[in-house]
Amino acid sequence: MRLQVLGTAAGGGVPQWNCACPGCTGARADPGRRRRHASLAVLREDGCVVVNATPDIADQIADCAWLAPDRGIAPRVVLTDAELDHTIGLLRLREAATLEIFCTPEVRQALRPFAAILRPYTSVAWHDLDDAIPLSDKRPRYARHDPPAPGWVSAVRLREGGRSVVYAPAMGLWSPLIEDADCVIVDGTFWDDEEPRRTGISTKTATEMGHLPIEATMKRLARLPGRCLYTHLNNTNPLVDPDAVQHEVLAELGLEVATDGMVIEL
Numbered sequence: 539m540r541l542q543v544l545g546t547a548a549g550g551g552v553p554q555w556n557c558a559c560p561g562c563t564g565a566r567a568d569p570g571r572r573r574r575h576a577s578l579a580v581l582r583e584d585g586c587v588v589v590n591a592t593p594d595i596a597d598q599i600a601d602c603a604w605l606a607p608d609r610g611i612a613p614r615v616v617l618t619d620a621e622l623d624h625t626i627g628l629l630r631l632r633e634a635a636t637l638e639i640f641c642t643p644e645v646r647q648a649l650r651p652f653a654a655i656l657r658p659y660t661s662v663a664w665h666d667l668d669d670a671i672p673l674s675d676k677r678p679r680y681a682r683h684d685p686p687a688p689g690w691v692s693a694v695r696l697r698e699g700g701r702s703v704v705y706a707p708a709m710g711l712w713s714p715l716i717e718d719a720d721c722v723i724v725d726g727t728f729w730d731d732e733e734p735r736r737t738g739i740s741t742k743t744a745t746e747m748g749h750l751p752i753e754a755t756m757k758r759l760a761r762l763p764g765r766c767l768y769t770h771l772n773n774t775n776p777l778v779d780p781d782a783v784q785h786e787v788l789a790e791l792g793l794e795v796a797t798d799g800m801v802i803e804l
């Protein structure tokens with residue numbers, strides 16, 4: 539099993555189109571600091587899976603050699619949740635002959651409008667996500683009238699030949715079920731719980747927004763046997779600055795920050 543990280547940013551990306559914060563300004567000045575929306579490609583013998591369909595999906599596929607059109611490998615799409623930054627890319631895939639989408643019943647229900655829009659363009663096959671680990675009952679804002687349920691936000695576990703990866707770009711609570719994976723790629727949206735309030739992007743804490751902050755998860759991650767990386771960085775996260783001291787804090791714990799394009803062999 540091979541993994542390619544297709545993007546590592548939270549909603550809006552880095553830089554976000556309408557944001558002039560230090561993280562976004564730095565990324566405009568230095569293309570090496572840009573981060574596309576968080577997504578992961580997983581290559582197995584049975585084909586290629588793309589986890590989450592971001593607004594950047596066409597560019598992300600273009601930068602993934604496994605998915606070059608002349609290789610004839612159509613990606614299957616796995617969704618960890620129904621948030622717009624993880625699903626809006628489904629609409630960009632409307633040229634597909636067929637589209638295979640794997641998600642929980644809650645996410646499928648929320649995406650009814652997408653299904654209706656795509657129907658005249660492509661044949662969509664919806665499948666239940668077998669190896670989902672429920673992490674949060676937080677619904678997207680646009681689906682706030684749908685009922686709460688544990689399947690709104692999941693970690694996805696993918697396996698091959700006794701090896702496994704767990705991918706959880708939004709982690710509202712810790713699950714022991716993620717702990718034994720050979721590679722764990724998890725929510726690094728915010729460094730600390732007050733970050734969203736301090737930076738003025740929200741009146742809620744990180745935890746209240748459905749994202750355990752890195753400060754709350756790093757010591758637990760450091761004890762896990764597998765390789766552990768953070769992804770889904772918000773533009774307010776100090777880690778978007780490559781010189782930030784927080785990178786050293788994580789390195790001392792043996793933890794990594796995922797970068798766009800990185801390939802992981804499992």
Ligand SMILES: [Zn+2]
Pocket residue numbers: 554557558559560561562563773774
């Ligand atoms: Zn910004």
